[in-house]
Amino acid sequence: MSNQFKFTVLGSGSALPKKDRFQAAHLLEVHNKLFLIDCGEGMQIQAFRLKYSLNRLGHIFISHLHADHCLGLIGLISSLGMTGHYTNIEIHSAPELEKLLKPQLDFFCQELGFEVIFHPFNPRKKEIIFEDRTLIVKTLPLKHRVPTCGFIFEEKPKERHLIPEMIDAFNIPIKERALIKKGKDFITEEGEIIENKRLTKEPSPSKKFVYCSDTAFLPKIVPDVENADCLFHEATFLEEETLRAKKTYHSTAKQAATIALEGNVKKLIIGHFSSRYPSIDPIVDEAKSIFPYTIAAKDGLQICF
Amino acid sequence: MSNQFKFTVLGSGSALPKKDRFQAAHLLEVHNKLFLIDCGEGMQIQAFRLKYSLNRLGHIFISHLHADHCLGLIGLISSLGMTGHYTNIEIHSAPELEKLLKPQLDFFCQELGFEVIFHPFNPRKKEIIFEDRTLIVKTLPLKHRVPTCGFIFEEKPKERHLIPEMIDAFNIPIKERALIKKGKDFITEEGEIIENKRLTKEPSPSKKFVYCSDTAFLPKIVPDVENADCLFHEATFLEEETLRAKKTYHSTAKQAATIALEGNVKKLIIGHFSSRYPSIDPIVDEAKSIFPYTIAAKDGLQICF
Numbered sequence: 001m002s003n004q005f006k007f008t009v010l011g012s013g014s015a016l017p018k019k020d021r022f023q024a025a026h027l028l029e030v031h032n033k034l035f036l037i038d039c040g041e042g043m044q045i046q047a048f049r050l051k052y053s054l055n056r057l058g059h060i061f062i063s064h065l066h067a068d069h070c071l072g073l074i075g076l077i078s079s080l081g082m083t084g085h086y087t088n089i090e091i092h093s094a095p096e097l098e099k100l101l102k103p104q105l106d107f108f109c110q111e112l113g114f115e116v117i118f119h120p121f122n123p124r125k126k127e128i129i130f131e132d133r134t135l136i137v138k139t140l141p142l143k144h145r146v147p148t149c150g151f152i153f154e155e156k157p158k159e160r161h162l163i164p165e166m167i168d169a170f171n172i173p174i175k176e177r178a179l180i181k182k183g184k185d186f187i188t189e190e191g192e193i194i195e196n197k198r199l200t201k202e203p204s205p206s207k208k209f210v211y212c213s214d215t216a217f218l219p220k221i222v223p224d225v226e227n228a229d230c231l232f233h234e235a236t237f238l239e240e241e242t243l244r245a246k247k248t249y250h251s252t253a254k255q256a257a258t259i260a261l262e263g264n265v266k267k268l269i270i271g272h273f274s275s276r277y278p279s280i281d282p283i284v285d286e287a288k289s290i291f292p293y294t295i296a297a298k299d300g301l302q303i304c305f
Numbered sequence: 306m307s308n309q310f311k312f313t314v315l316g317s318g319s320a321l322p323k324k325d326r327f328q329a330a331h332l333l334e335v336h337n338k339l340f341l342i343d344c345g346e347g348m349q350i351q352a353f354r355l356k357y358s359l360n361r362l363g364h365i366f367i368s369h370l371h372a373d374h375c376l377g378l379i380g381l382i383s384s385l386g387m388t389g390h391y392t393n394i395e396i397h398s399a400p401e402l403e404k405l406l407k408p409q410l411d412f413f414c415q416e417l418g419f420e421v422i423f424h425p426f427n428p429r430k431k432e433i434i435f436e437d438r439t440l441i442v443k444t445l446p447l448k449h450r451v452p453t454c455g456f457i458f459e460e461k462p463k464e465r466h467l468i469p470e471m472i473d474a475f476n477i478p479i480k481e482r483a484l485i486k487k488g489k490d491f492i493t494e495e496g497e498i499i500e501n502k503r504l505t506k507e508p509s510p511s512k513k514f515v516y517c518s519d520t521a522f523l524p525k526i527v528p529d530v531e532n533a534d535c536l537f538h539e540a541t542f543l544e545e546e547t548l549r550a551k552k553t554y555h556s557t558a559k560q561a562a563t564i565a566l567e568g569n570v571k572k573l574i575i576g577h578f579s580s581r582y583p584s585i586d587p588i589v590d591e592a593k594s595i596f597p598y599t600i601a602a603k604d605g606l607q608i609c610f
Binding site: 015016017018019022023041042044045048049065066067068071072074075078079082083096099100103104107108109 | 320321322323324327328346347349350353354370371372373376377379380383384387388401404405408409412413414
C-alpha cells in the first residue's frame, strides 16, 4: 500500500471554462483508494485524457452546489455504468444535490452495475463524513455565496515501527507484536517489563491534505489547515481585485498564500483561476511573494506528498 | 447575408468520449443565424476552444434524450448567463427534456438575461419545428433505442434574380421589382405584357442539410435526404459489427454511405464514432468505397456548402 497522497488536477478553471482549463475537478489517491473532489463539466473527459482509471473510484466530495463544481456528475456516472464499474458511488454533498440529480439519474443512468448513494452533510458545521481503517475526511465550512465546505483528509495516527533486532532479542511472539505496534510494553516470561520505546520507533507522521474552494478570505480556518502537508486553496483573483473577490466571495492569490503561511503548511496549490486572466503568472508571483512553496494548478498536474 | 451553410463539429464521439472526441454537438450557421444540434457534455468548452462566439445562438435542436446528446445544456446555459447573452434560448426536443432540465435550470441558472423556452416535438412524426423568412427546419423520425429525430434544414424557395439590363430597358419602377422577383410579369404603360422570364433569371437553388444521428439503418429516409447539399449521418460501427449496430440501433459506415448514395446527396459527413476504434481510417475507407464524397467528422471540423 502506497503511503503517498497523490493529488491530480482535472480542472483548474472557475465559473467559465477556458480551452486549457476545465471547471473544478480533482482526484485524490490515498492508500490505493481514489476520491473525487468536485466534479465540473467534462471531468470524465479529462480523466480519459489523462488515462486515469476510475475503477477504484468510490467516494465523491462536492464542496458546493454551483454549476462549475458538480455538472459533470451525471455524465461521469453514465459513463461509469457503460464501462462496467461495479464499486458503489457515494456522493457527499449538501442535501439539495440528491433532489437535483435524481430525475436525471433515473432517466439517463439505468442499468448501472453499482448503486449511487447520497450522503448529505450539513455545510454549516464541521463533521466527519468519511472514515475507514486509515483515513478520516472532515468538512470545513467556508464562506461563499452558497453553503460551501472544504474537506480535510487526514491519516489516522499510524502504528509504531517495530525494531527487528529488539523483537528478535526478546524473542517476542508474533501474536504480541500487534499490541506492541500500538504502544504496549512487553513483559518477558521472567516478569521483566520492557518499555515500548526500547522495542519500537516513532511512527511516520500522519499526513493531512486540505481542500478549500470556493471561499472568501477566511482567516479563522488557519487552525484547521495547520501543518497540512498540502493545502489546495482557491485563488480566483489578483490582490488588485480584492473588492471583486469580496463581493463574489472568492479569494485573491495573496489571501490564499496568507492562509498557507499562517497555517504553516508544507506546500500550497492554488487554482480556480478566473478566466479573465490571459496568463496566471502574476497570480503565482503574488502568492509566492507571501508563501514561496506555491504551486499553480493546471489541468493534468499531479502532486505527490 | 452569407448564402453559405457552415457546419461545425464540436463533438464527433459517441456514448463514451475520447481524449480527442467529445460527445455529440454541432453548430450550423445559416443566413447569419446560429443553431446548435445536440449538446453533449463539454459543448461549451469546445466552443471556447474554437473561439466560436455563441452570441447569435438562439435555437437548439436535440435529436434524442440520451446523455451523450444533451448533458451539456445546463452548463452551456449557465455560462451564457454569465457572459451576458441576451437572445432567448429555444430548445426543440422530445417533451421529457423540460421536466428533466427544469429543476437544474431553476437551481443553477438564476438571473439569466434571457428566457429558456422549450418547444417539445413529437419524435414519432414529421413536422415543421422552426420557420423564419428564409429557412424551415423539419423533424425526421429515426430508429433508435429511444424516440429520436433527425433534422432537415431547408432554405425556402428563393426569389428570381432581376436582369439589370432588362429592368433598365423597360424602366421598371422600384416598387414593381419585388413582385417581379417573385415571378410576376410586367405590364408597360402601353399595356404590353413582358413575360417574367425575359426580366429575370432562375433563383439560386435552395440549400438543404440533413442531420441523422442516432439511428439504425433506415432506408425509408432516402426520399427525405434526397439531393441534400450535405448529409450528416452517424457511422458508429464498421460493417463487420453489423449485428452490434442492429442490436444497439446504430449504423455502420457502409449503411451511412448507402443512404447518401441512394439519396443522391452532394456530400456526406460521417461521425458519432464508437470509442472502440483506435483509428477511424477503416470507417472512412468503408464509407468511401460506397460513396466517395465522404468526410470524416472530427472535433473542430468546419464544412461550408
